[in-house]
Amino acid sequence: MQYNGALAGVKVLDLTRVLAGPFATMMLADMGAEVIKIEVPGSGDDSRQFGPFINGESSYYMNLNRNKKGVTLNLKGRGKEIFLEMVKKADIVVENYRPGTMEKLGLGYEELKKVNPKIVYGAVSGFGHYGPYKDRAGYDIIGQAMSGLMSTTGWPGGEPTRTGTAMSDILAGLSVAIGLLAALRHRDVTGYGQKVDVSLVDATVASMEIINQIYLVEGRLPQRIGNRYESTYPYDSFKANDGSLVIGAANDKLWQKLCVIMGQPELGEKAEFDTNWKRVQRHEEVKVLVEAWTITKPVKEIVDALLAVGIPAAPINNIEQVVNDPHIAGAREMFVEVDHPKAGKMKITGSHIKLSDTKPCIKTPAPLLGQHNEEVYKDFLGLSADEIAAMKKDGLL
Amino acid sequence: MQYNGALAGVKVLDLTRVLAGPFATMMLADMGAEVIKIEVPGSGDDSRQFGPFINGESSYYMNLNRNKKGVTLNLKGRGKEIFLEMVKKADIVVENYRPGTMEKLGLGYEELKKVNPKIVYGAVSGFGHYGPYKDRAGYDIIGQAMSGLMSTTGWPGGEPTRTGTAMSDILAGLSVAIGLLAALRHRDVTGYGQKVDVSLVDATVASMEIINQIYLVEGRLPQRIGNRYESTYPYDSFKANDGSLVIGAANDKLWQKLCVIMGQPELGEKAEFDTNWKRVQRHEEVKVLVEAWTITKPVKEIVDALLAVGIPAAPINNIEQVVNDPHIAGAREMFVEVDHPKAGKMKITGSHIKLSDTKPCIKTPAPLLGQHNEEVYKDFLGLSADEIAAMKKDGLL
Numbered sequence: 001m002q003y004n005g006a007l008a009g010v011k012v013l014d015l016t017r018v019l020a021g022p023f024a025t026m027m028l029a030d031m032g033a034e035v036i037k038i039e040v041p042g043s044g045d046d047s048r049q050f051g052p053f054i055n056g057e058s059s060y061y062m063n064l065n066r067n068k069k070g071v072t073l074n075l076k077g078r079g080k081e082i083f084l085e086m087v088k089k090a091d092i093v094v095e096n097y098r099p100g101t102m103e104k105l106g107l108g109y110e111e112l113k114k115v116n117p118k119i120v121y122g123a124v125s126g127f128g129h130y131g132p133y134k135d136r137a138g139y140d141i142i143g144q145a146m147s148g149l150m151s152t153t154g155w156p157g158g159e160p161t162r163t164g165t166a167m168s169d170i171l172a173g174l175s176v177a178i179g180l181l182a183a184l185r186h187r188d189v190t191g192y193g194q195k196v197d198v199s200l201v202d203a204t205v206a207s208m209e210i211i212n213q214i215y216l217v218e219g220r221l222p223q224r225i226g227n228r229y230e231s232t233y234p235y236d237s238f239k240a241n242d243g244s245l246v247i248g249a250a251n252d253k254l255w256q257k258l259c260v261i262m263g264q265p266e267l268g269e270k271a272e273f274d275t276n277w278k279r280v281q282r283h284e285e286v287k288v289l290v291e292a293w294t295i296t297k298p299v300k301e302i303v304d305a306l307l308a309v310g311i312p313a314a315p316i317n318n319i320e321q322v323v324n325d326p327h328i329a330g331a332r333e334m335f336v337e338v339d340h341p342k343a344g345k346m347k348i349t350g351s352h353i354k355l356s357d358t359k360p361c362i363k364t365p366a367p368l369l370g371q372h373n374e375e376v377y378k379d380f381l382g383l384s385a386d387e388i389a390a391m392k393k394d395g396l397l
Numbered sequence: 398m399q400y401n402g403a404l405a406g407v408k409v410l411d412l413t414r415v416l417a418g419p420f421a422t423m424m425l426a427d428m429g430a431e432v433i434k435i436e437v438p439g440s441g442d443d444s445r446q447f448g449p450f451i452n453g454e455s456s457y458y459m460n461l462n463r464n465k466k467g468v469t470l471n472l473k474g475r476g477k478e479i480f481l482e483m484v485k486k487a488d489i490v491v492e493n494y495r496p497g498t499m500e501k502l503g504l505g506y507e508e509l510k511k512v513n514p515k516i517v518y519g520a521v522s523g524f525g526h527y528g529p530y531k532d533r534a535g536y537d538i539i540g541q542a543m544s545g546l547m548s549t550t551g552w553p554g555g556e557p558t559r560t561g562t563a564m565s566d567i568l569a570g571l572s573v574a575i576g577l578l579a580a581l582r583h584r585d586v587t588g589y590g591q592k593v594d595v596s597l598v599d600a601t602v603a604s605m606e607i608i609n610q611i612y613l614v615e616g617r618l619p620q621r622i623g624n625r626y627e628s629t630y631p632y633d634s635f636k637a638n639d640g641s642l643v644i645g646a647a648n649d650k651l652w653q654k655l656c657v658i659m660g661q662p663e664l665g666e667k668a669e670f671d672t673n674w675k676r677v678q679r680h681e682e683v684k685v686l687v688e689a690w691t692i693t694k695p696v697k698e699i700v701d702a703l704l705a706v707g708i709p710a711a712p713i714n715n716i717e718q719v720v721n722d723p724h725i726a727g728a729r730e731m732f733v734e735v736d737h738p739k740a741g742k743m744k745i746t747g748s749h750i751k752l753s754d755t756k757p758c759i760k761t762p763a764p765l766l767g768q769h770n771e772e773v774y775k776d777f778l779g780l781s782a783d784e785i786a787a788m789k790k791d792g793l794l
Contacts (some may be wrong), residue, residue: 127729131728176750177575196753197753201725209566224418316557358617
């Protein structure tokens with residue numbers, strides 16, 4: 001199937017499993033690339049076994065693999081030759097195996113380059129393809145722990161805390177997509193492909209912005225400081241009478257406005273709190289003062305009042321609120337319905353990269369295991385029906 | 398200055414400030430794009446005022462703006478015409494103003510398109526350029542709160558928790574870079590640019606992977622569950638006698654191996670814990686059993702022992718450990734030295750997107766305010782020395 005999209009015509013062979021790699025190729029597919037997901041015959045992507053399930057189909061898998069075509073192929077033996085034939089016709093190959101796995105199969109980047117010097121090769125792994133820890137397995141929690149992210153998430157006196165989503169996987173998926181598209185442009189200009197090596201740990205370290213600089217410049221070890229921020233106050237969470245909200249009154253003018261709304265304009269002039277730096281130093285006192293006001297009212301009333309006068313504020317939404325929000329779910333279409341042949345109509349997460357002329361969209365549900373074997377091996381690779389039947393018989397598909 | 402890189406020859410006009418936008422253009426610059434950062438005369442990017450400082454220079458700014466050229470320009474009056482002349486010669490424009498700001502200046506995408514239909518326009522904002530909340534300010538904490546990320550980060554019975562880095566900004570920065578590069582390819586193929594609209598809230602919602610699906614499919618509200626994971630156990634943090642570590646023994650075989658290392662091979666056979674699902678259900682008991690072992694030993698000894706038999710494990714590094722790690726800081730070059738004319742030699746965070754042939758690198762330190770005015774207005778725009786002097790005199794630069 002061909003459809004318009006910013007990446008229409010870009011052919012991607014996708015060997016990735018579970019999350020980081022599939023998230024990257026999902027974005028490419030949402031933007032119109034032809035992504036052919038190649039799965040192990042019989043079982044397929046491990047995440048096909050991850051719940052929650054609808055009619056036995058994994059919604060974990062269905063969310064991350066929409067818009068892709070699915071084929072099966074045993075990469076050993078004759079399957080290896082078939083894969084190399086596909087590489088000749090592709091623009092991009094992506095995998096997230098443990099480093100060395102593709103080389104053991106005889107399908108490392110150096111081999112693929114021999115059959116197609118234009119190929120762009122993306123690899124996502126826990127620690128990257130070189131360096132002393134390259135052979136270590138890299139789950140998301142390993143990335144969050146090694147990078148320092150957990151050490152700075154959480155509460156004073158409390159434990160290091162994992163971010164509630166597989167953030168290292170997501171960061172690595174986004175980052176390899178950037179590398180692939182940059183390498184693709186370089187390929188379009190020069191005629192030469194290259195390898196993009198992104199690790200969960202590196203991608204998470206890169207996300208640490210000022211946190212790394214605090215240590216590098218001041219030698220001060222960044223601590224867990226709950227929901228506040230190092231450099232401005234009030235910029236924190238506050239309890240309301242029916243939940244919590246955040247307020248980002250990041251400068252003196254916003255602080256004065258906040259005091260007026262709180263019915264204490266004199267507080268805004270008080271010398272103890274009249275500069276941002278003083279408020280940062282006295283953040284515990286400021287929190288008590290603001291929370292004494294917020295705790296008496298519902299979240300919605302407070303947020304509406306603050307937004308009305310231009311003070312940045314937001315409810316701390318739970319997932320039910322996010323999924324039903326008129327802006328997020330409505331106007332921004334962040335949850336979209338797809339009709340899956342087995343699971344039926346279901347909602348998955350929409351594309352967050354809004355392109356004005358080639359709007360990313362979800363055209364097809366995730367493939368059943370091997371659903372596009374005939375189509376891809378015939379149309380993409382030019383094999384005859386007999387040859388495909390023989391491959392099936394030989395257990396290659 | 399021209400140097401090789403995957404994006405050599407790509408010209409970016411960068412109007413972004415603080416974090417999300419500058420992080421995106423930093424990645425483009427690291428990969429060889431010519432990024433011209435346009436700052437407000439006199440004060441420049443707000444983040445020039447953010448610590449920590451070295452000889453009065455902001456390391457926050459210096460980290461995110463390396464490899465960019467810096468000019469000043471007042472976008473009002475004649476400055477607007479000058480900017481439009483630059484747009485004619487550019488490939489990409491990026492901004493992270495509040496939606497509507499560029500339109501008020503007469504420099505919205507629709508205007509830029511008129512002078513250069515090939516221009517690719519990237520906008521990063523809190524809530525995006527359409528939808529009922531588009532006019533709300535969007536700091537990072539607002540993105541983390543609105544998206545549901547905070548509601549699922551933290552501990553049972555505890556408060557919603559902000560991730561310890563400005564993660565919504567980072568996710569939006571990565572995402573707009575992907576959109577820009579996809580739109581650039583579409584432009585290269587079709588001759589037409591377009592607008593890329595990425596919001597902090599959307600980008601964070603997109604990062605929620607299985608969390609959204611749990612609610613959408615099961616109607617179950619995902620909770621804060623500390624460091625463990627919904628679908629596998631043991632996959633959690635554990636206390637050692639000198640810190641904490643994470644273990645990801647995500648299947649039965651790894652669980653059995655772990656029990657052997659713990660000196661309790663019989664535990665691996667015990668019927669109460671012999672499937673992953675049973676261990677997830679009894680995660681509190683399993684944690685007690687594993688922690689009774691880890692608490693007696695130092696982190697390094699445990700991690701080394703687990704890795705030696707192939708059980709995924711890692712220390713929960715603090716930033717000092719990250720910055721001095723032989724893999725992260727050594728082989729992967731995630732902290733690199735740069736020589737800044739005022740701050741001197743300093744370390745900043747390296748590029749995490751490792752391209753094999755066009756290695757991203759840090760060639761030049763972040764610009765001083767207006768440092769490249771002469772060079773850019775002469776070489777890029779073709780203005781004479783007299784014209785540039787007149788612009789200075791008129792307060793345009």
